[in-house]
Amino acid sequence: MDVSAIVAAKAAARAALAARLGEIRTISALKRREPNAGAAERALRPLSEAALAFAAQNSDHSEAGQALARSALVQRVGEAEADRRIEAFIDETPEPGWVEAADIAQNDLLFFGARRWLMRGLLLLALASVAVWLGLSWDGPERERALWDQAVAQGLVSQQEVDVAYQEPAPNTNAPTSLQKLEALQERPGVGPLFAEYNRRQETAGAAGMWSIVLFPLYTILLGFRPKPARVLLLRRFNDPQIGKSIEKMSKRWLKPYGHVFTLADKHFRRSMIAPFVSWFSFNPFLLVWRVINIPIAFIIRLTDRSRAGPILIRDARDFRNFARRLIDRYGLNLEMERTQRKAIAVRTNDAWWQHVVLLLMHSADVIVVDVTEVASGTEWELQTMLTERVAERVVFISREDEAADARASLQAHGFGGRAEALALYKRSGALVDSRAFRAEMRAAMLRKLGSR
Structure with missing residues (x-):
């Protein structure tokens, strides 16, 4: 079967399902404990045989309403055929699933095979990236402040310079940002080595954060598109x-x-x-x-x-x-x-x-x-x-x-x-x-x- 035939078959199946589901409806005239015979007849007359089959078992309808729907179906197809269609309506409604016999003919690796372990590994990597990001960055501001205090104590920078560097510029100006000013201070002699380990930790935390942003959506997409x-x-x-x-x-x-x-x-x-x-x-x-x-x-x-x-x-x-x-x-x-x-x-x-x-x-x-x-x-x-x-x-x-x-x-x-x-x-x-x-x-x-x- 070529691709066009497969697409046509799927479209036909979707149309058939839509038509089938369209027969599942509640007829207001059949909800009353004692339905009005004339109103019920008018409501049932245009219904298809499939719609009547469901109406005869629709729990929204009263017992008398279900009986009227069954009677209308019996008049069209006979008693035995009416009962068969009523019984078969729900049986024939579901669409086939996605698993084919060939998929599990030899084993059940479709469910317990490589894809399952791949998804587990991907989730573990995503969780690990979040753990690394949080573990390395949760005390970042306090650690950075402590390092600047150490630099001030050693006379490498002044407290005033540090305070000025932490101040953000006024909006809509071209003045350096706080981050740029702090990076400039780290270029002072002797300051860079103090921040070397801290900067490596922050770079690792940033990389882990970026990986988490990539891995979780990837995990979500692969979950959603599980094929069978x-x-x-x-x-x-x-x-x-x-x-x-x-x-x-x-x-x-x-x-x-x-x-x-x-x-x-x-x-x-x-x-x-x-x-x-x-x-x-x-x-x-x-x-x-x-x-x-x-x-x-x-x-x-x-x-x-x-x-x-x-x-x-x-x-x-x-x-x-x-x-x-x-x-x-x-x-x-x-x-x-x-x-x-x-x-x-x-x-x-x-x-x-x-x-x-x-x-x-x-x-x-x-x-x-x-x-x-x-x-x-x-x-x-x-x-x-x-x-x-x-x-x-x-x-x-x-x-x-x-x-x-x-x-x-x-x-x-x-x-x-x-x-x-x-x-x-x-x-x-x-x-x-x-x-x-x-x-x-x-x-x-x-x-x-x-x-x-």
Whole structure:
């Protein structure tokens, strides 16, 4: 396939996605508990069959409104086909990810290979340059003053000359600056050797500062343009602080390298509100200024799109549509993964929409990681849904080591008995018991999914 054909195919895919997302909308006439039949009929008549399929399950609509949408779809395509389209709408909405089977056919170095170590090294160099800059320059003014006091004590310069040199000239004059006058004093006999070590320290600090200004933007750009991140859905028990801490540590170490890790937020696992202020952008004065300039822009974006410019929040059909579109924002999600405190993108939703969100993420994910340490009602629904939605082949099960027996029993009870032996175990510290086996299972799950695509 030539380049023009590839470009045309991508353009067609984007157009198809835009059309698909356009069907995700809320019909005001269907929100009422008892919709007006005439108004509902007029609202439903111009809708496409795909729009009707979503309207029949839109959580913004009342049960009666959903039933009217389903009835309208049944009249067009028949009952069996209507139910199939309703069930398949969310399944068919996500765009394919960026990872291809050929990328991981031999190994998982796409995630744990040279690029990962390059990024680590680049970040360490950037942090080291900041440390050198701060370490050498934090006491610069006091050290310089002490050296001038020493020069005055030795009679090399007078105190009056030093005081005059520190005075800045009046604005809009051609008089020498304070720096120029101090440099001229250092040219006096005997003064230069006193400042030799200090000047070397300042030159080194300046060079380190310049390197930090170069390295942090470079690190940011390379992060954003990561070409092939995988999508990982992490499902776990909600609002359990002990399990949450262990999962958080495990996710940082073993899931983040794969790419975009999504999970539902709870009170123990959510996006840090101060994350943007402590990120690596703050070390770069140019990017810091850019961030300040973008504050009002981010505020405006947030008014219409709650999947960007802050924690992802899904409470209605518009949020759901925006989130489905956000899943293909490779650059933005690459940076979001770096900003998140727990190295997982926490999606906040409500009781009406969380199942829709999980379904969307199940069908978009390259691999689904399910913690079965303690199976609650939400996890039970997720396990059953994996079977009915035919995504079980891309699932990797994990459990805390001390709960392994109960976890295997839960898998047996929910129809996954054949996967019990492949259960990956982690310790309370978040460390994997067998990291090699876990990586092999993750790769195998992705290959099964990509092979069926």
